[in-house]
Amino acid sequence: MNNLQKANPPALEAAIAAPSAACEFWAGVKGVAPILLGVFPFGLIYGILAISAGLPAMMAQAMSLIVFAGSAQFIIAQLAAVNTPLVIIAITAAVVNIRHMLYSASVAPHLRRLSTPWQMLLAYLLTDEAYAVAITRYAQPADSPTQQDTRRNAHWFFLGAGLGLWITWQLTTAIGIFVGAQIPASWELDFSLPLTFIALVVPMIKDRAALITVVVAGAASLLVFHMPLKLGLVTAILLGIMAGLLAERQ
Amino acid sequence: MMFWLTLVLIGLITFAYRFSFIALLERIKLPGLMQRALRFVPLAALTAITLPEVAIRQNALNLSLGNDRLVASLVAAVVAWRTKNVFLTILIGMICLYILQSF
Structure with missing residues (x-):
């Protein structure tokens, strides 16, 4: 939250202008940065696991691009490893990812004025983490008398947070794939998947x-x-x- | 080839979820029951995926202490509960598995 406040111009100057697009973008990147520390090992482990689950490297990376949803990707890789019928993989992923509808409903009112390409881009980037960061920006007041529509460029903040996460996820997947190919099966690294899920579920x-x-x-x-x-x-x-x-x- | 198609399909479904309400523009609220159910989705899904993974060995239920992965998972669950730290949970779980297997 401190980053956000710093990124915004002081209240008096803000009487005329909303923060610039660039300003919003970098504030979004800064906003997501602490979360990236946690995403980094997660992406690495996904890459390693996808390889140890028997997925070809291309497919493991493509999944990060096409699906772009951490927990679903872990599950798909795991189910594929034990030869689950594709229909069941698709249904399971559809069930696991349904929570994104809730995020979509939550940000929708703020994205109404944007063009369709912008809306589609931000929808693609709407992960758990990007949502959590972007919604803090939209929660800030917009209509105080001196600050006329200071959220005019807030979609750039969303883009900064979303892209920061996207780049981190793609890169760590690639590193994980590369590392995963060198690791012998006797290390039983596939066990880190159930461990990851335990780490996610128990605190919930x-x-x-x-x-x-x-x-x-x-x-x-x-x-x-x-x-x-x-x-x-x-x-x-x-x-x-x-x-x-x-x-x-x- | 079929796996690629499945991936694309899952990608499209996921995108459809993410785009759904943004595309609808109007503020439509999810039905109350569905909204309340959403919170249980990750809990139920992750548990149902994980537990058979560690409790079923060689196609049979193995809830004994001789099941190294199950014991290591229980230790990891305690670590997750006390620390809420993903990295530490994985680390201690793996170390625990290695130790159990060395006996």
Whole structure:
């Protein structure tokens, strides 16, 4: 937040102008920078895992470009490694990524005046991290009497945050792919994927409903793992979500 | 070839999610039930993917202490719970696996 304040001109000068496009862009890059520290190892591990899961290097990199969603990419690589039918991979990825609709709904009012190419570009860059940073910019007041529409160039802030993340993700994927090809299977680096997921899930368990979701989804996944076509996975996910909703109601 | 098509399809679906409400322009709210369900999606999905990965060995359920990956995962879960640190969780989980396998 300090970066944002520094990037904006002092209140008196702002009576006429919104921050320039360049100013907004670099403030966006600065805003996402601390998050990139966490994304860096994540991208590396994705690259390494995609290779140890048996994906060709081209495909592993292409996935970062085409899908551009960390957790879904991990899951796709993992499912592909155990020869999951493609339909199930697609359905699982579609379920895992559905949260992006929520982000889209959240930023949509702020992007209304933009041209369609701008909207499409920002939509492509709308990851968990870019959303978290961009929304802080839009949360700043826009209509105080001295600051006429100071958010006029805020889409450049969004672009700065989104591109910062995009470049980091593509580069770390490439490095991971390169490193992954040199690592022998005996190092069991594929185990770092379940570990990554554990590291992501456990801190998310903040209340009883979340805990019940995890317990039900986990128990169901073990009970139905023999279902054909890996349908057990989708079944377990849906059961977990329903259990969470029910627990929350009480 | 089919895998490439699947990747493109997933990419299109993901983009459609991200573009959906931006494209609609009007502020449409998600139905309440769906909005509440969204929070449980990553929890349920990541758990359902991870647990069989470590608890099912050689195509059979193995919940015993002899399952190195399961034990290492439990240790990692405690680390994740106490530290909330992704890197540390992975590091200690891997070290734990190596130690267990050396016996």
